[in-house]
Amino acid sequence: MSVIVKGKDISYSYDFGNSAYALRNVDLSIAKGEFVYILGCNGSGKSTLVRHLNALLKLQHGALSVAGFDVANENDMWQLRRICGMVFQNPDNQFVSSVVEEDIAFGLENYEVPRTEIPAKVNAALQVVDMAGYEKRATNSLSGGQKQRIALAGVFALDPEIIIFDEATAMLDPEGRREVLAMMRKLHDVGKTIIAITHYIEEAVHADRVILMHEGAAIASGKPQDILTDVQLLKQAEIMPPMPVRVYYDLLSLGIRLSSCPLTDEELAEKVCALRSKI
Ligand SMILES: Nc1ncnc2c1ncn2[C@@H]1O[C@H](COP(=O)(O)OP(=O)(O)OP(=O)(O)O)[C@@H](O)[C@H]1O
Ligand SMILES: [Mg+2]
Incomplete structure (x- = not known):
């Protein structure tokens, strides 16, 4: 698999080293088409790291290439932002127009896509996020999940290779979260990184890989099954393990051993049922 993001020794300080570093000597390698979650407690440097990928933050130390572009090369900044789209926490802050189709068209106009091609691209993007028919709707008349899907359509319309979701589900109710997670999987299925x-x-359990951050450093990287069941490592990262993992260890402390450590609710239910059949 080819590497699409390659970072080496990235350090960053918001006040040029006068206080603690937000990133400390981070190495990063992400394969094209990979689905990666970055986890870490508040202030661990997750947003600071991903904001380097599309040059929202200027590289201060180390090296970083994204889709073959050196992020330190300011001439490539706009190209980089197109290749590496970003969806943020609050969809309301991402809209530039109050009408759905105008909002999606705005990014395309910015990148000087010929006017005649814009309606087809807007329609295609709306189809991908299952929002066809909402072209004329006011953005403020949509639910939280629908707003995030429109924000995502705006990113998708620019045909990015990489899409970054920085807590894009944080403000949504369970249904809205499910909608956005489904879109993420769909975009992964069509080849996006x-x-x-x-x-x-628990959102990260189906990822290809999890990267754990703590105090500005990337402290671990591996399969969800390995990282998310490692309670010592998660403790070091100041993260609460997924509920099924906590139940597994609680049961173990009571002398009850499941066949292996479950990651999802379904796996937990299965293993508890298997236990029952042995009694
Ligand atoms: N604009 C800023 N100015 C100064 N310091 C900042 C700024 N943004 C972040 N920081 C600091 O950099 C460090 C890393 O912050 P960052 O936002 O990258 O963490 P995070 O892992 O995304 O946290 P959260 O989970 O809260 O979003 C923190 O110590 C934070 O206080
Ligand atoms: Mg953040």
Whole structure:
């Protein structure tokens, strides 16, 4: 698999070293088409790291290339922002127009896509996020999940290779979260590289890989099954393990051993049922 994001020794300080570093010597490698979650407690440097990828923050130390572009090269900044789209926590802050189709068209106009091509691209983007028919709707008349899907359509319309979700589900109710998570999986299925940040650890269980951050450093990287069941490591990162993992260890402390440590609710239910059949 080819590497699409390659970072080496990235350090960053918001006040040029006068206080603690927000990033400390981070190495990063993400394969094209990979679905990666970055997890870490508040202030661990997740947003600071991903904001380097599309040059929202200027590289201070180390090296970083994204889709073949050196992020330190300011001439490539706009190209980089197109290749590496970003969806943030609050959809209301991302809209530039109050009408759905105008909002999606805005990014395309910015990138000087010929006017005649814009309506087809807007329609295609709305289809991908299951929002066809909402072209004329006011953005403020949509639910939280629908707003995030429109924000995502605006990013998707620019045909990015990488889409970053920085806590894009944080403000949504369970239904809205499900909608956005489904879109993330769909975009991954069509070949996009997905980088997601969340405090809902259970969202990360189906990722290809999890990167753990703590105090500005990337302290671990691996499969969800390995990282999210490692309670010592999660403790070091000041993150609460997923509920099924906590139940597994609680049961173990009572002398009850499940066949292996479950990650999802379904796996937990299955293993508890298997236990029952042995009694
Ligand atoms: N604009 C800023 N100015 C000064 N310091 C900042 C700024 N943004 C972040 N920081 C600091 O940099 C460090 C890393 O912050 P960052 O926002 O990257 O963390 P995070 O992991 O995304 O946290 P959260 O989960 O709360 O979003 C923190 O100590 C934070 O206080
Ligand atoms: Mg953040």
